[in-house]
Amino acid sequence: MTLSAFSAPGRFWRGNLHTHSDRSDGCLTPQEVCRRYRAEGYDFLALTDHFIGAYGYPITDTVPFREAGFTTILGAEIHSGAMANGELWHILAVGLPAAFQPPHAPGFAPVEGQESGPEIAARARAAGAFVAIAHPQWSGLTLDDARSLTAAHAVEIYNHGCAIGCDRADGAAIADLLLSEGRRLSLIATDDAHFTEPDHFGGWVMVKAEENAPEALLAALKRGDFYSSEGPELRGVRLDDDRLAVECSAVQTVIVQGHGSAATAVHGQSLTSATVPLERVRNSPWLRVTVIDRAGRRAWSNPIWR
Known part of the structure; x- marks a missing residue:
């Protein structure tokens, strides 16, 4: 069985799904943000300003900045309700319609009577958005918090801004616990x-689609036809009965992770392919791949369900 990102028709398009402009708490105009991502070789961008009253509930219009070879997907980072630690939910919604009804979220603190995080996430998914649990480590997200967000398509496994700003970039622990409870989630890396x-150009998704168009990219994200990276390329992931074959750009380590402590690794120099035996992960209902290059940069596959 070949993971869908490597068997689906089309080609890979590089994009960032989490970015801010001066429409919220970023420091550049939307036009300049788009220009920089385009200049750095990205194929698409979702500009996801904070959807709160203090900024006028922006779903920033990036349509004027689309051009040949570069497109945008409308979206926002939506907020409503309190997590277990008392802080406001942060939820990524890519593909959010411009007419999405704002919550009662005047600022970055929960207020009485507003809808919960799971409720606004469910509204966003019903409106057509690709919904992700944003920066779980940075947020102090508990497992019970994560369980409650049943509308999520994905978890941020890596958030580059949180890596740079506070060394809290990780989403793998929460993602793996949810996967082990049977949640069919994908994994995204973002800036x-x-x-x-x-805090920019450090984490991205490589989306397999037949065209670089918002609707095609969004559909591929929802299907899980992508992988995530901070540098290395994944070129193939194929599961056989007792081994998993990985093709990639040159790396030093190829790891297969699964339920609980299940994991196994292959190490080498300038590995561009590896066959990983599955004895140590044979009882896991799901598997995922991480590759690590000589500079310590990673790429992550989406989970494979057996």
Whole structure:
């Protein structure tokens, strides 16, 4: 069985799904944010400003900045209700319609009577958005919080802004626990760029689609036809009965992770392919792949369900 990102028709398009402009707490105009991503070789961008009253509930219009070879997907980082730690929910909604009804979220603190995070996430998904649990480590998200967000398509496994700003970039622990409870989630790497520090061009998705168009990209994201990276390329992931074959750009380590402590790794120099035996993960209902290059940069497959 070949993972769908490597068997679906089309080609890979590089994009960032989490970015801010001066419409919320970023420091650059939407036009300049789009220009920089385009100049850095990205194929698409979702500009996801904070959807709160203090900023006028923006779903930033990036349509004027689309051009040949570069497109945008409308979206926002939506907020409503309190997590277990008392702080406001942060939920990524890519593909959010411009007419999405704002919550009662005047600022970055929960207020009485507003809808919950799971409720606004469900509204966003029903409106057609690709919904992701944003920066779970940075947020102090509990497992019970994560369980409650049943509308999520994905978890941010890596958030570059949180890596740079506070060394809390990780979403793997929450993602793996949810996967082990049977949640069919995908994994995204993002920038969460504000351009107030070196928080940009560090995490992205490679989406397999037949065209670089918002509707095609959004549909592929929802299907899980992508992988995530901060540098390395994944070129193939194929599961056989007792082994998993990986093709990639040059890396030093190929790891297969699964339920609980199940994991196994292959190490080497300038590996561009590896066959990983599955004895140590044979009882896991799901598997995922991480590759690590010589600079310590990673790429992540979406989970494979057996």
